[in-house]
Amino acid sequence: MSSSNINRPISRRNFLKWSGAAATAATVGGQPRVLHALTAAEGAAAGEDTAEKVFSICDMCLNKCGLIARVEDGVVAKLDPNPKFLKSRGMLCARGNAGIAQLYDPDRLKYPLLRKGKRGEGKWQRVSWEQALDYAAEKLAAIADQYTRCxxxxxxxxxxxxxxxxxxxxxxxxxxxxTHESNCLISRNRAYLDTFGEVPFADVLHSKYIVMAGANRFEALITPDSIDLMTARKNGQKLVVLDPRYTKTAALADEWYPVRPGTDLAFFLALAHVIINEKLYDADYAAEKLSGMEELTAHVQPYTPEWAEKETEIPARHIRRIARELAAAAPASMIYPGRRTSDYVNSTQIRRAMAIVNALLGNWDQPGGLLAARQVGLSSPSLPDAPWYDDNMMERADHGRAHMMFEEEGSFKHMRDAIIEGEPYPVKGWFVYKMNPLQSGANQAKTLQMIEKLDFMMSVDIAMSDTAWMSDLVLPAPSYLERLDPISGLQGSAACACVATRVPAVPALFESRPVLWILKELANRLDLGEYFDFDMEWYRKEQLKDLPDAEKALAEDGVYYNPSKLYGIYEGKIYRTKSKKIELHNVRYKEMGLDPIPVYTPPKPIPSDKFRLVLGRNAMFTHCTTNHNRLLNQFMSENTLWIHPDSADRLGIGDGDPVVVKSPVGRESLKAELKPGIRKDTVYMASGWGALSKGLSGVHNTGACVAALMEDYADALSGNMAMHETFVSVARKGAA
Amino acid sequence: MFKRIAIVLLGLGLIVTMTAAVMAADMGNERKGKFLFRKNCRACHQDGQSAPALNPDSKTQAQWERIFEKNKYEDFECSAEWTKLSEDDLKDILAYVHGHAFDSPSPAKCK
Structure with missing residues (x-):
């Protein structure tokens, strides 16, 4: 499919074709009202520019890029980028353009569905909202009564x-x-909080030299970083990429090193070794800002580039040179912090080592370095305090299973284990809103096992995800183009600190209801209505009460900028760490008996007849949620197994051959794709395929489910799922 | 009230050499502390109210410890409110503000 198709407005013909497809999809739950809801476009006169333009922010991924919805006769005809939206540099990506296909997706959930058969059997009964909410409230109350509210x-x-x-x-x-975060990035957050006291933004645009490891920024898009990286490259920035795959980011880099998976920590310790031993750091800065220089100096002595070469397979002379080049460009140079860091059992310590090199470069709070959070200025509306229940559990069910878990995020891996074990106490209910851990969490069989332990599970979503598919009650939510949402406060790296608005471009389709409405209704039924006695209009006004110019700017431009300080925020201030400085040597870790400076442990060796399975994002799909999107699915209609031609040859596998991939926890089938740009000991597949749900046409039984293959290891410090610890065997189908 | 706090501090004094994490745990229950902090402190200590906004991350762990250990509240305008709190309540509130202090592993505002 050519890229021009992406920007083409949905034609009436396609629109009605989709409507027809939606009627066909009624086998999932019987959905006869699709055509009725979508026929509002019938009255539009050809050629007339009667489009209404509505500001919104995208929800096809997490970035929240600014957009303008063109609404013609009650139908969203096209999504344009908001040219005044600096965070996304006035652009909207292919996924963003495809948001229209989420709105008019024939697979959308259209009314409440109650499970009638066994879990996962796909037998549903349409019920009214009254019935659905009464049932949900009754189930939640029953669990609270029997097992406590926890x-x-x-x-x-x-x-x-x-x-x-x-x-x-x-x-x-x-x-x-x-939350989703323990299947994504909490080990990065842990590492930077425990080094700088804050999770940074990367000033990619002004950086002269970037080392990127464990990140694929030209495919796993983050705004403005992905766009700024391209701009900075044109301006002479140097980019060095470490990745076992030749990604698009690797292809556009100055240097690519197919690092041995699991050895990045050795590379960064060796960088620190060179910077320290060659005194390439700013001694005055170190004396003033860094804590633990003496301990770090002693610690990195064994970690020479020559030692690191044996671990990483990156030549020592290059490690030495990269360290010198980074230091020469400092402070406008960086180790890119990355996002998804759910890879190894020592993910936090790997990112700690990256953060420590950044600290040695002196790039914190500096142009071209790592940026602190700017002031956005939104207020938190004052709501009644949550009640206290004396007859409740005192801790989370996953408490104590990781050294330093985030209270607000938890750990999906550890919570799932706790529920399966029934320890320390039973958890028997699950409320899921727009999350799909059956596809995003490693070891799908275990997630199914966890679900078997539940008395009640409900999902609120736009489409029938695998997680919704396994639920007892499924409630339809509107897409972002149909919703009035809270005001969003965003920081776009060095581009801006802003607030952005999302207002409905069209009314909610079918019987979909926003989750706030659902929660208010449930609260009323559970005698908790007083805690949800507010509406979205009031909430948004309260958020903006200290930004008097914002309302006008949001109405005129869809965005308001707070001209708050960008660099030098920390001038004269202490850091949010125990030592009040940037911690090379973490004081709290030492007190807790953890390694205060990262210690290298070699990854488990890959058996000769196996491969390491790695994950990675591409530009089309988000967290296994957009694979069935009618427009995006045309870019990639199934996933494949990336395997090196030499490895494939050894196994008698040709390009496009069907293969069976086995791990200790699963077995999946898909087609092989021979790729010279992947290490011979590593295989890769995209996530979100091989869906269980028959409500996701184009993804159900298509390709392989990587979550079914991955074993569920966890980062010891944060509880982040560790998804690169699985070894798999590969065989041509029929030969397996 | 002073005596009651002194008893609490005597108890705390036995563990001063232990780690911060253990110390926070022995201070009380931070979940209950959050509820009590909101109920007893936030009514005044927030923007637009009679006292300066106060959140756990407004102070370092050491500062919170000093406030609770040295009975600084006796000089506060709200000392009368403090005296209404039980020993357990104070332990719980300290656990909450200490666990989310400026230099804690999870600095936080009271939301």
């Missing part, structure tokens, strides 16, 4: 309205909240 787990998603699910959990009385 007997219900809440998974709030990463949506603009997810904050209300957090509030509901708090008001209901459950500490058991697990």
């Amino acid at each position: 007997g219900v787990l809440f998974s709030p998603g990463s949506d603009t309205q997810s904050q209300f699910v957090h509030r509901f959990a708090s008001v209901f009385g459950s500490w058991n909240v697990v």
Whole structure:
């Protein structure tokens, strides 16, 4: 499919074709009202520019890029980028353009569905909202009565309205909240909090030299970083990429090193060795800002580039040169902090080592370095305090399973184990909002095992994800183009600190209802209505009460900028660490008996007949949620197994051959794709395929589910899922 | 009230050499502390109210410890409110503010 197709407005013909497809999809739940809801476009006169333009922010991934929806006769005809939206540099990516296909997706959930057969069997009964909400409230109350209020787990998603699910959990009385983040980036957050006291933004645009490891920024898009990286490259920035795969980021880099997976820590310790031993750091800065220089100096002595070469397979002379080049460009140079860091059992320590090199470069709070959070200025509306329940559990169910778990995020891996074990107490309910851990969490069989332990599971979503498919009750939510949402406060790296608005471009389709409405209704039924006695209009006004110019700017431009300080925020201030400085040597870790400076442990050796399975994002799909999107699916209609031609040859596998991939926890089939740009000991596949749900046409039974293959290891410090610790065997189908 | 706090501090004094994490745990229950902090402190200590906004991350762990250990509240305008709190309440509140202090592993505002 050519890229021009992406920007083409949906034609009437396609629109009606989709409507027809939606009627066909009625086998999932019987959905006869699709055509009725979508026929509002019929009256539009050809050639007339009667489009209404509505400011919104995208929800096809987490970035929240600014857009303008063109609405013609009640139908969203096209999504344009908001040219005044600096965070996204006035652009909207292919995924963003495809948001229109989420709105008019024939696979959308259209009314409440109650499971009638066994879990996962796909037998549903359409019920009214009254019936659905009464049933949900009754089930939640019954679990609270029998198992305490902590007997219900809440998974709030990463949506603009997810904050209300957090509030509901708090008001209901459950500490058991697990977000998506423990399947994504919490080890990075842990590492930077424990080094700088804050999770940074990367000033990619002004950086002269970037080392990128464990990140694929030209495919796993982050705004403005992905765009700024391209701009900076044109301006002479040097980019060095470490990745076992020849990604698009590697292809556009100055240097690519196919690092031996699991050895990045050796590379960064060796960089620190060179910078320290050759005194390439600013001694005055180190004396003033860094804590633990003496300990770090002693610690890195064994970690020479020659030693690191044996671990990483990156030549020592290059490690030495890269260290010198980084230092020469400092402070406008960086080790890019990355995002998804759910890879190894020592993920936090790997990112700690990256943070330590950044500290040696002196780039914190500096142009071209790592940036602190700017002031955005949104207020938190004052709501009634959550009640206290004396007859409740005192801790989360996953408490104590990781050294330094984030209370607000939890750990999906550890919570799932706790539920399966029934220890320390039973958790028997699960409320899920726009999360799909059956596809995003490693070891799908275990997630199914966890679900078997539940008395009640409900999902609120736009489409029938695998997680919704396994639920007892499924409630339809509107897409972002149909919603009035809380105001968003955003920081776009060096580009801006801003607030952005999302207002409905069109009314909510079918019987879909926003999750705030659902939560208010549930609260009323559970005698908790007083805690949700507000509406979205009031909430948004309260958020903006200290930004008098914002309302006008949002109405005129869809965005308001706070001209707050960008660099030098920390001038004269202490850091949020125990030593009040940037901690090379972490004082708290030492007190807790953890390695205060990262110690290298070699990764488990890969058996000769196996491969290491690695994950990675591409530009089309988000967290296994957009694979079935009609427009994006045309870019990639199934996943393949990336395997090196030499490895494939050894196994008698040709390009496009069907193969069976086996791990200790699963077995999946898909086609092989021979790629010279992947290490011979590593294989890769994209996530989000091989869906269980028959409600996701184009993804159900298509390709392989990587979550079914990955074993569920966890980062020891943060509880982050560790998804690169699995070894798999590969065989041509029929030969397996 | 002073005596009651002194008893609490005597108890705390036995563990001063232990780690911060253990120390926070022995201070009380931070979940209950959050509820009590909101109920007893936030009514005044927030923007637009009679006292300066106060959150756990407004102070370092050491500062919170000093406030609670040295009975600084006796000089506060709200000392009367403090005296209404039980020993357990104070332990719980300290656990909450200490666990989310400026230099804690999870610095936080009171939301």
